[in-house]
């Protein structure tokens with residue numbers, strides 16, 4: 001057999017049928033469901049009187065619309081409450097496993113799936129959510145789908161698919177101290193652009209990727225979609241297996257050994273063909289900060305806001321000017337001189353325990369600068385519990401951060417956690433689009449350590465200057 | 470689903486690059502439980518001011534584009550969130566076809582599930598068509614866009630074309646493979662027992 005990439009292997013293993021029209025029917029092993037993109041899918045099933053084929057292949061949880069304060073009192077916002085109630089009715093009617101709002105395992109769907117061992121190497125995973133790419137960190141083919149496709153998977157446990165291109169991204173060298181997976185992701189997007197991965201599945205390789213923890217790998221794969229790629233992939237290794245062992249939904253005992261034997265085969269073969277390759281030496285990287293309204297508009301902490309006049313084309317000039325107007329930034333401003341009013345630490349990109357540890361290490365013994373509202377929102381109830389067991393909540397609270405209950409929160413502000421118009425925020429989330437964190441809000445994407453550094457200094461600061469020698 | 474064959478209509482130019490799905494339909498409108506009614510909130514943040522009044526400088530607030538049924542857009546249209554609310558909102562507004570130099574993958578897929586035709590054309594063609602400022606005809610059987618004395622051919626995968634031309638229900642199509650699916654499941658259960666989920 002010809003040498004195959006990891007993507008090729010997972011694809012081949014899930015091929016149910018090749019149809020006469022040239023499309024392939026791919027089997028879907030795992031389906032994550034949340035309240036925002038599922039109601040119309042359940043409704044579609046109901047209208048067509050179709051059964052849900054494999055309720056046990058689903059893990060459902062409410063995350064986008066949930067309050068992060070006093071949730072024991074219920075959801076005050078009526079439209080949010082109705083959507084969560086609709087999910088609860090639907091999962092009950094169709095016998096779908098569900099983690100209720102007050103269950104400690106509740107959290108952002110892309111934090112919960114891996115935490116529960118629902119996400120496994122070599123599987124196909126979908127969710128009506130673009131950041132499903134997160135699960136590729138385990139060597140799973142995981143991608144976001146629309147609601148019609150959610151319904152399709154519910155009805156048939158398959159999806160008609162076209163094969164993507166194979167793109168290999170190598171991160172060579174060792175990441176400098178103080179930098180993390182978020183800096184890798186932003187560097188890549190800055191390099192290839194938000195459409196650079198369109199039509200491709202990215203496999204991340206190289207020493208800097210191998211050195212990442214599972215949390216870091218999830219951060220990296222999470223941001224694949226911001227590079228335009230529906231999926232990111234990292235071949236599973238001992239780090240992956242150690243993370244999964246003993247998780248509630250992971251295979252146990254003899255079956256674990258069987259699984260492990262298979263998982264060891266999940267790597268791109270020597271000589272496998274990639275349609276494109278990108279190689280980035282990470283040795284000299286500095287912490288990344290976005291300045292615009294697209295994740296590709298990024299520079300490092302030593303950089304400046306660009307001058308639209310220097311843009312390569314008239315279109316770029318206009319686009320950059322528009323972004324600067326929206327962001328309220330002047331060309332040539334040093335990134336380190338940009339003052340902030342808000343800091344958000346959380347989301348499916350950076351709401352895991354390691355992210356909170358990194359932020360807490362910076363916040364420890366310091367105070368949030370005056371005039372800054374800083375929010376820490378754990379990605380799940382289990383992350384929250386772990387953080388509290390380690391005393392991270394105390395560190396944050398003593399520094400003047402708010403410590404919240406888990407959910408998507410200010411990543412997109414569907415609940416009450418929104419920024420007011422014009423407010424500038426250092427955020428560990430994944431999108432700095434216009435209005436993303438609230439109408440007229442201004443988002444700068446950074447790593448958790450950089451967000452904490454911004455919180456305690458009031459402006460962007462190279463976190464390495466705050467690290468203990 | 471409504472089939473798409475030949476459509477003639479007014480084409481509104483919105484040539485920014487990277488129009489994301491947050492911009493097409495912002496979060497506050499994702500709380501709906503139905504697919505319909507999102508047209509009035511299409512492009513909400515750039516279409517209305519804070520008081521909810523129309524912004525006169527936004528193309529869809531101008532004659533004749535209020536009646537637009539075709540959108541001319543820049544590269545990487547529909548990037549970001551997977552929300553199918555984006556095509557739902559476009560369709561509900563009356564848009565049937567979007568012409569752009571490139572689309573984000575998930576958005577592109579979602580269009581076909583809703584009878585919307587995304588047409589990939591080079592930026593030069595998009596610009597020429599917006600300058601022509603005439604009604605355009607998007608002819609799917611002939612794979613052509615015509616108008617203002619211009620004519621451009623476009624590529625589309627045969628399977629996608631068939632889905633639109635016939636207004637096919639994808640789930641029904643897949644149900645023709647139910648035996649294959651059952652056979653696959655039986656085989657996988659033997660070969661990969663670790664995939665079974667055991668919940669206590």
Ligand code: SF4
Nearest residue numbers: 131347348408411412
């Ligand atoms: S945290 Fe943000 S990006 Fe992640 S699933 Fe929630 S809303 Fe989407």
